[in-house]
Amino acid sequence: MRLFEAIIDANHRAVAGDAEASLRPADFADELPIIALTCIDPRLNALFPNVIGLPGEQFIWLRNAGNIITSTLSSTMRSLALACAVKGGREIVIIGHTDCHVAQTTTTVLLDRLKALGVDRSQLPANLSEYFGTFGSERQNVIKGCSFARSSPLIGPKIPVHGLMVDIQTGKLDWVVNGYETLHAPAQPTMAKTDFATMGALGAFKDFDMGEMKFPEMKIGDAAAPGKPAETAARPGMITVPPAATPPPPPIKKSPLPPIKTKPPLNPYKDFRRG
Ligand SMILES: [Zn+2]
Secondary structure (H helix, E strand, O other): OOHHHHHHHHHHHHHOOOOOOOOOHHHHHHHOOEEEEEOOOHHHHHOOOHHHOOOHHHEEEEEOOOOOOOOOOOHHHHHHHHHHHOOOOOEEEEEEEOOOOOOOOOHHHHHHHHHHOOOOHHHOOOOHHHHHOOOOOHHHHHHHHHHHHHHOOOOOOOOOEEEEEEOOOOOOEEEEEOHHHHOOOOOOOOOOOOOHHHHHHOHHHOOOOHHHOOOOOOOOOOOOOOOOHHHHOOOOOOOOOOOOOOOOOOOOOOOOOOOOOOOOOOOOOOOOOOO
16 A cells, blocks of 8 residues: 555544544655645644644645646646755645635636735736636646646656545545546646646546636536535544644634534554554
C-alpha cells in the first residue's frame, strides 16, 4: 500500500469510529514530505494536517482561494515546483473541499463585491472567470488542477499528483485523481487554459465529466446539492491529537458560523515516535 492509499484507508477507518486508526510516517520515508494545495477557507485550519495523519514537518502547505491552478506555468505551479526542488517534496496533492465559497460565487456577485470595495470594473481583466479561475464544481476544479500540474513542464515524471476532496464537516477524504495511476500515463500536450474538451479526452483523467463542469453564471451543482445531515454531526471515537503535538485552535468568538465539532480523526504521532 502506497502513502496516499494508506492515508485514505486510515482516514476512512477513523471517520468510521476506529479509535486505533493511525498512520506510521516512518513506513513512508521515501514518499515524504508531501505538498498539499488547499483553499484559503479558515475552516480548513482545524483539519490539516490531522486528517492526513502526518506530522506538520512532513506537510508542506500551499493555499490559494479555491485551490485553483490556472495554467501549467502559473504562480501556484511555480511554488509547487520549488516545493519539490527546494524543500524536497515527494508527492503533490490538490485537496478541494465541500461547501467552497469560491465555487458559489458567480462573476456577477464577484463584480458587485469588488465594486463595494471600490474596485473599478474598467481596471479589471475583461475575462474575470478566466483571470480568477472561478469554478462551479469543487470536484471538477480538482481534476482540472491535477491535469495542469501533471502536464506542467515544471513537475518531473517522478512526482505523483493526486486529487482529493475533504468533507469540511467530517474530515473525510475521498479520491478524485489517483496520482499513482496517472504517474506513468503518456505525456500530455500542454493545454490551453480553458481547453476542457482536450482534458476530458485524456485517458489519464477519465473521470473528468464535461456535464458536471458548471460555469460561474450557472446554477451551482455540487455545492448547491442538499446537505448530508447524517454526516455533519461530530463522530464519536475520533482520535484526539495530543495538545502538545497539535494545539487546538482558539475558539472563534465572532464567527457567524458554528464551530466545527469534528475532532481530528488521525493521530500523527501515535506510532511515529516509536517508529
Ligand atoms: Zn474554498
